[in-house]
Amino acid sequence: MAMLPLRSFKEDQQNEPLEAINEIHIHPATMKQLYWPTSESREFTREDAAKAFHRKMLSADQRSPHPELIQMERDMLEGKSPGEARARFIKAAEDSERKAADKQVQKALAAEQATTRINTKRFEFRFREINAELVGPDGRAINAVGAKYGRPSYDRAKGMIRIPTSVP
Amino acid sequence: MPPRIPAPSVVSSTSTLLQTHIWTGASTSAAAAGSSANFSTTASCDAATVARRAFRKWLSGPGSNYVTPKRGGGTNYLPQLTSLNLPPNSNIPFPLNPQFRSAPVLDDRARELIWEKVMRKGEPIKAVSAELGVDITRVAAVVRLKEVEKDWIAKVCIHLSSLVIPAFIPAPHFLHAFP
Numbered sequence: 001m002a003m004l005p006l007r008s009f010k011e012d013q014q015n016e017p018l019e020a021i022n023e024i025h026i027h028p029a030t031m032k033q034l035y036w037p038t039s040e041s042r043e044f045t046r047e048d049a050a051k052a053f054h055r056k057m058l059s060a061d062q063r064s065p066h067p068e069l070i071q072m073e074r075d076m077l078e079g080k081s082p083g084e085a086r087a088r089f090i091k092a093a094e095d096s097e098r099k100a101a102d103k104q105v106q107k108a109l110a111a112e113q114a115t116t117r118i119n120t121k122r123f124e125f126r127f128r129e130i131n132a133e134l135v136g137p138d139g140r141a142i143n144a145v146g147a148k149y150g151r152p153s154y155d156r157a158k159g160m161i162r163i164p165t166s167v168p
Numbered sequence: 169m170p171p172r173i174p175a176p177s178v179v180s181s182t183s184t185l186l187q188t189h190i191w192t193g194a195s196t197s198a199a200a201a202g203s204s205a206n207f208s209t210t211a212s213c214d215a216a217t218v219a220r221r222a223f224r225k226w227l228s229g230p231g232s233n234y235v236t237p238k239r240g241g242g243t244n245y246l247p248q249l250t251s252l253n254l255p256p257n258s259n260i261p262f263p264l265n266p267q268f269r270s271a272p273v274l275d276d277r278a279r280e281l282i283w284e285k286v287m288r289k290g291e292p293i294k295a296v297s298a299e300l301g302v303d304i305t306r307v308a309a310v311v312r313l314k315e316v317e318k319d320w321i322a323k324v325c326i327h328l329s330s331l332v333i334p335a336f337i338p339a340p341h342f343l344h345a346f347p
Contacts (some may be wrong), residue, residue, distance in 0.1 A: 002237065002241030002242070003237055003238075003241070003242075003243065003244060004243070004270070004272075004273045005242075005259050005270055005271075005272045005273065006241070006245050006272065006273055006274075006275040007272035007273065007274055007275060007278060008274075008278050009277070009278045009281055010275050011281060011298055015299070015300055015301060017300070017301020018272065018274070018300065018301050018302050018303075018304075018306075019271075019301065019306075020305055021297050021298065021301060021302065021303050021304065023303070056194050056222075065294075065304055066294060066297070066298060066304075069298050089295070089298075089306070090291075092291065093229050093292035093294040093295045094291075094295075096290045096292075096294070097292045097293065097294065125315065155228060157286065
């Protein structure tokens, strides 16, 4: 490790950034060249450009990984003190992360509530309610129950272990 | 064990292992090798090629910097072609490609600091990323790997002080042992 250029931080001082933190991936749908007719009187914004690429495409501002940081810069431009803007930024970051964590927890709880667990001596059986009718608009929903034509079935795939591997 | 330097009459074309010890470009060994071989008509080539001799010469001259890592750490790149004096700890590894810069890597103190901020002080990851200028995915990766490292140190490493009298070893010191 010592032969590489190393980077250290000073804990209580202003640090030089290691890398750009607000980068977003270039979406392949935005790499097409479009001939999009628009009126000259209209101001064509980034939102409009996103919609032109795809109806569900989000604009660069919405795809940014640091929206709270952008809001902090806006606050400072509006005239708020740096300390206050920083406090609002930290609170907004905390809120967004707590919301994401809660969403994950809710998802796990909902999945657990939908599952019936039955414990025997050797196995734990887990049952879920399914609806075989939910196959999507063209019958090819990826999460639909049942065999899917046009997609390989792994019933006879070699090397897959289909029997229990341990005695609980 | 002293290096084996056999007499020319003993050298045969099949014993290439012995020939690598001979760094003189003498043709006598080649001639002797060719005459003693029963099955091949081509003379075996000398192991001490011009390129190898030049490398050896470079290694004892300007190349002596690269035999061992630099004391005190830091990069040890080749000097640039345009300027003769290379600044220490430069980030240009390839002299023919000066636009390529090697990216800095977080050292252990930096990784420890990130882990402390996220796990001990409970700061949001976005705040740590913005304060230190480190990408969010990198902060998350550092935290995850630090957790694994600390888990291993707690469970896998054997603390030396539990084996030896503590007065004789500088603390902290870990002995890595894998079951």
